[in-house]
Amino acid sequence: MFLSITLTLLFVLAMQVSATRFQDxxxxxxVTAVDFxxxxxxxxxxxxxxxxxxNISIKFTSEDESKSVGVVVYGQILDxxxxxxxEQPDGCESGISCxxxxxxxxxxxxxVDMRELFPQASAIIEWxxxxxxxxxxxxxxxxxxxx
Numbered sequence: 847m848f849l850s851i852t853l854t855l856l857f858v859l860a861m862q863v864s865a866t867r868f869q870d871x872x873x874x875x876x877v878t879a880v881d882f883x884x885x886x887x888x889x890x891x892x893x894x895x896x897x898x899x900x901n902i903s904i905k906f907t908s909e910d911e912s913k914s915v916g917v918v919v920y921g922q923i924l925d926x927x928x929x930x931x932x933e934q935p936d937g938c939e940s941g942i943s944c945x946x947x948x949x950x951x952x953x954x955x956x957x958v959d960m961r962e963l964f965p966q967a968s969a970i971i972e973w974x975x976x977x978x979x980x981x982x983x984x985x986x987x988x989x990x991x992x993x
Contacts, residue, residue, distance in 0.1 A: 912977035
C-alpha cells in the first residue's frame with residue numbers, strides 16, 4: 847500500500863514538473879514568481895513570435911547583497927547560445943531598488959527583442975540577473991518555441 851501511494855505521489859509530482867514552464871538555473875536568491883507575458887501557467891512550452899518585444903516579470907527574495915544588478919539574456923537555439931538584446935541591461939533601472947540587500951523582496955520587469963533573424967525552432971531562454979561580481983542573483987530558464 848505504501849509503495850502504491852509513493853509511486854502515485856511521484857507520478858503526480860513528475861507531471862507537475864514536466865508541465866512547469868520555468869526552471870531555476872542556479873539562482874543565489876529565492877525566485878517566488880515568473881511571468882513571461884503572453885504565456886499561461888498551463889503552457890508547458892511558451893509560443894513566442896519573432897519580431898516582437900517579449901516582456902517578463904521576476905519576483906524574488908534576495909539571498910545576496912549587491913550595489914548593482916546586470917541583466918543578461920541568452921537563447922539556446924539549435925545547440926547555439928545566442929545573446930538576446932535586452933531593452934534595459936541595468937536591473938536597477940527595471941524595478942529593482944539598488945543596492946540589493948539580503949532578505950529583501952524585489953520585482954524585476956524587463957523585455958527582450960525577439961529578432962526576425964532567430965530561426966523558427968525550440969529554444970531555452972536563460973534570463974540572468976547578475977551581482978557586482980557577476981554571480982547569479984537570479985537565473986531562470988524559459989522553454990519556448992519561436993515561430
